[in-house]
Amino acid sequence: MNGEERRSAMIALLQKNNKPVKGDALAQMYGVSRQVIVSDIALIKAKDIPIVSTNRGYIIEGSGEMERVFKVQHQDSDVERELCTIIDNGGWVKDIFVYHKVHGVIKAEMDIHSRRDIKSYLEELKNGSSLSLKNVTNGYHYHTVRARDKETLDLIQEELQSLGFLAKLMDYEPVDFWKKDDEA
Secondary structure (H helix, E strand, C coil), rough: CCCCHHHHHHHHHCCCCHCCHHHHHHHHHHHHCHHHHHHHHHHHHHCCEEEECCEEEEEEEECCCCCEEEEEEEHHHHHHHHHHHHHHHHHEEEEEEEEEEECCCEEEEEECCCCHHHHHHHHHHHHCCCCCHHHHCCCECCCCCCEEHHHHHHHHHHHHCCCCEEECCCCHHHHHHHCCHHHC
């Protein structure tokens, strides 16, 4: 398999995978070094294919998934419940961000796909010297959530609503995150 064939195969693999694939796994799969994979990824990105490098591997952004932003508010004691609600209903948490009246949008990637990821995140908060980003705005924050389909996102929204976690948008917020995916 030459380089072009390998890159085409990598694109196809990443497009059908909903979870990141580690560079080491790709190297082993295609019988090349990890450095060759890094070079391949750079060449693929140069073709405007939106490959994202995460701490869990490579993924093509938007590969067959939909996303929705949820504005939520809760206490620190509810972080695990909120994240488990999203994960257990078929979503994954791409990021967390807040809309600060002075500083604008402050955002951090989360890439939470499983309860193990949630446990790791909570341990980092517990053992670190920093608080959750949500505490900058009295618990109000947003998550970009991705899922396979609109129905899954609707279910997550209903579950977050039933728990009392969904929050109302204020007039000063820049975007109506409540509109449905097909109204974009």
